[in-house]
Amino acid sequence: QPALTQPASVSGSPGQSITISCSGTSSDIGGYNYVSWYQRQPGKAPKLILSHISNRPSGVSSRFSGSKSGNTASLTISGLQADDEADYYCSSYTSSASYVFGSGTTVTVL
Amino acid sequence: QVQLQESGPGLVKPSGTLSLSCAVSGDSISAYWWSWVRQPPGEGLEWIGEISHSGSSNYNPSLRSRVSVSIDNFKNLFFLTVNSVTAADTAIYYCAGGNFWTWNHWGLGTLVTVSS
Numbered sequence: 688q689p690a691l692t693q694p695a696s697v698s699g700s701p702g703q704s705i706t707i708s709c710s711g712t713s714s715d716i717g718g719y720n721y722v723s724w725y726q727r728q729p730g731k732a733p734k735l736i737l738s739h740i741s742n743r744p745s746g747v748s749s750r751f752s753g754s755k756s757g758n759t760a761s762l763t764i765s766g767l768q769a770d771d772e773a774d775y776y777c778s779s780y781t782s783s784a785s786y787v788f789g790s791g792t793t794v795t796v797l
Numbered sequence: 798q799v800q801l802q803e804s805g806p807g808l809v810k811p812s813g814t815l816s817l818s819c820a821v822s823g824d825s826i827s828a829y830w831w832s833w834v835r836q837p838p839g840e841g842l843e844w845i846g847e848i849s850h851s852g853s854s855n856y857n858p859s860l861r862s863r864v865s866v867s868i869d870n871f872k873n874l875f876f877l878t879v880n881s882v883t884a885a886d887t888a889i890y891y892c893a894g895g896n897f898w899t900w901n902h903w904g905l906g907t908l909v910t911v912s913s
Contacts, residue, residue, distance in 0.1 A: 690841055721898035725842075732801075732903040733834075733842075733891065744901065776842050780898045784855045786832075788842040 691716065691777055691789035698795040704765040707792045709777035710758060715787055717758035721780035724753060724762045728773040736775075737762065764794070772796050799823040801892050801904035809886075809911050815879040819892030819904060826850055826873045829896055833866060833877045835888035836906075843888075848875060882911045 692710040699705040709716065709724075716722055724737040735744055740760060741753040750765045760779070764771055777789035805817035819831070827850035836842050846856040848866040856864060860879075868875040879886055887910050893900040 690843075719898075723899040725900075732905050733893070733900075734903070735895070735899060735901050738897070738899040778842075778844070778899075783858050785857050786844040786847075786898075788834075788844060791841040 689787075691779060691787055693775075693777060693789040693792045695790070696793045696795065698797055699767045700797045701767055701769065703767050704763060705767060705794065707762045707764075707775055707777075707794070709760040709762070709779075709789045711760075711779055711787070712758055714782040715758075715779040716755065716760050718782055719780045720755070722753070722755060722760040723778045724751075725776045725778065726773045727776065733776070767796055769796050799829075799894065799902040801894065801902055803890060803892050803904045803907040805890075805907060805909070807908060807910060809882055809909060810913055811883055811911055813882055813911075815877070815882050815886060815909055815911070817877045817890055817892075817907065817909070819875050819877075821873045821875070821894065826868065826870055826875070829894040829902070831866075831868065831875045832893045832895075832900060833864075834891045834893055834900075836891070837885070837888040845877065845879075884911050887911045 725733045727733045737753040740755045775792045800822045802820045832847040833845040846866045848854045863880045865878045889906040891906045892904045895901040
């Protein structure tokens with residue numbers, strides 16, 4: 688199953704907002720609301736930042752928000768901070784009773 | 798606080814079998830579904846498969862013929878086996894756990910290299 692499509696990199700200045708897109712098909716993102724986003728920083732375990740499109744786990748900053756339209760999900764980081772520099776991955780449940788990840792996006796704070 | 802720790806050989810020979818275990822601490826292994834995820838060098842994450850405490854499992858269709866996930870509820874461990882490995886199986890392997898189609902808990906990952 689091909690990976691969900693994400694931009695390879697996104698950058699922004701401190702305080703700005705950035706949005707990362709995650710494009711799939713009707714067999715994954717379009718067919719379910721089971722889209723999650725994960726943050727991976729060097730030397731750390733991946734961290735769940737959003738589940739079910741837009742639900743933030745306890746302890747995750749409200750600066751992270753999510754949405755979905757059709758076969759595309761999006762993660763928005765507002766008030767960009769230096770600590771937000773990381774790789775971000777989306778994931779979705781699929782019609783094959785499996786999961787697929789996005790290709791990953793590197794966020795750089797300028 | 799759930800903690801996960803992967804362990805296993807860091808080097809596996811081509812055509813051999815890759816075997817990893819994940820130790821779960823901080824909560825009962827029956828509380829979550831457990832997955833394996835890998836990341837080849839320079840590539841993105843790939844979901845491998847999952848298992849519940851009752852032994853129900855699901856696999857990535859592209860890997861189904863070569864992988865198996867198992868669980869030992871009494872020892873709070875779950876396992877990954879990948880058969881007939883090639884260089885393409887070289888990756889950092891993560892164990893992860895969660896419910897409701899998401900993973901709240903992750904290990905730090907372990908690098909497995911396939912090479913003679």
